[in-house]
Amino acid sequence: xxxxxxxxxxxxxxxxxxEAILITAAGKRIGKCLAEMLAKQGYxxxxxxxxxxxxxxxxxxxxxxxxGNGALIPGDxxxxxxxxxxxxxxxxxDHPLRxxxxxxxxxxxxxxxxxTEDSFASHQNVNLRAPLQLARALHGRIPDGEKGSVINIIDxxxxxxxxxxxxxxxxKYALRxxxxxxxxxxxxxxxxxxxxxxxxxxxxTQSARNFDLASHLNFIGEPLDVADIAKTALLLLTSKxxxxxxxxxxxxxxxxxxxxxxxxxxxxxxxxxx
Numbered sequence: 001x002x003x004x005x006x007x008x009x010x011x012x013x014x015x016x017x018x019e020a021i022l023i024t025a026a027g028k029r030i031g032k033c034l035a036e037m038l039a040k041q042g043y044x045x046x047x048x049x050x051x052x053x054x055x056x057x058x059x060x061x062x063x064x065x066x067x068g069n070g071a072l073i074p075g076d077x078x079x080x081x082x083x084x085x086x087x088x089x090x091x092x093x094d095h096p097l098r099x100x101x102x103x104x105x106x107x108x109x110x111x112x113x114x115x116t117e118d119s120f121a122s123h124q125n126v127n128l129r130a131p132l133q134l135a136r137a138l139h140g141r142i143p144d145g146e147k148g149s150v151i152n153i154i155d156x157x158x159x160x161x162x163x164x165x166x167x168x169x170x171x172k173y174a175l176r177x178x179x180x181x182x183x184x185x186x187x188x189x190x191x192x193x194x195x196x197x198x199x200x201x202x203x204x205t206q207s208a209r210n211f212d213l214a215s216h217l218n219f220i221g222e223p224l225d226v227a228d229i230a231k232t233a234l235l236l237l238t239s240k241x242x243x244x245x246x247x248x249x250x251x252x253x254x255x256x257x258x259x260x261x262x263x264x265x266x267x268x269x270x271x272x273x274x
Contacts, residue, residue, distance in 0.1 A: 020044040020095040021237075022087065022134070024077060025104035027056030029201050030153065030229055034101060035059055037230035038237075039068030044095035048073045048086070048104070077104055077130040078122060087137045098148040099237060100138050102131035102175075105153070111166045120167045127171035132178060139186045149191040151236050152179050153229075156198040156250035157261070164261035176246050183244030191243040193236045198250025199262050200224045206263060214266035219252030 026047035049056035183192040215223035
């Protein structure tokens with residue numbers, strides 16, 4: 001087990017008290033993997049959810065079964081006032097909150113030709129504004145002389161732009177830029193870094209055939225391992241010299257420069273006669 005930075009040893013038995021991490025959208029998919037793997041490293045996990053309460057409860061049970069612990073944190077990241085108060089819910093006296101992983105994403109397909117005020121705003125609110133608010137709030141609650149960090153889960157698309165998923169893509173591109181400005185503004189108390197995954201897990205609207213093809217469209221020739229995202233997060237949490245950078249975890253997919261989203265590229269390939 002990698003000891004979380006800043007562990008406190010109590011005099012009675014030298015009990016290790018882990019720092020805490022807030023992970024947004026921690027109940028499913030990448031968030032679930034992050035929560036479970038980082039709990040194994042000794043971190044206390046605040047598992048945020050909005051509509052996925054039952055899945056998040058199951059993730060917490062899984063963490064507790066492996067010897068870790070955490071707490072559920074409800075909240076709508078699209079609501080400015082709720083986000084402002086979210087860190088106040090992360091208040092376990094023995095587990096000081098020192099890290100935030102902005103994992104939650106609004107992900108709805110639109111284009112430049114059909115985006116609406118609501119679709120654009122909802123992506124910006126969840127994918128950009130909420131991470132900014134949470135980073136600011138974390139900075140405000142860490143005592144002077146102590147350190148913390150923020151990890152933004154971005155997208156490999158932010159390195160290789162295409163017009164598909166227009167509002168989503170723009171919000172992630174902005175979050176990649178904000179990762180650098182946040183690192184400057186919150187220094188030296190809070191480091192800010194990003195992880196940009198490629199296509200990692202099948203989506204609810206994607207066929208198995210499409211995923212099988214799309215997940216191989218990279219330079220390693222095989223699907224990405226979601227565990228590598230959690231391993232990268234641990235590296236960023238524990239490496240104090242890394243700040244203001246975004247690490248692609250995409251098998252080199254960003255270098256292919258597709259003219260559309262990889263799922264749509266696969267869809268077009270599958271339509272072609274053999």
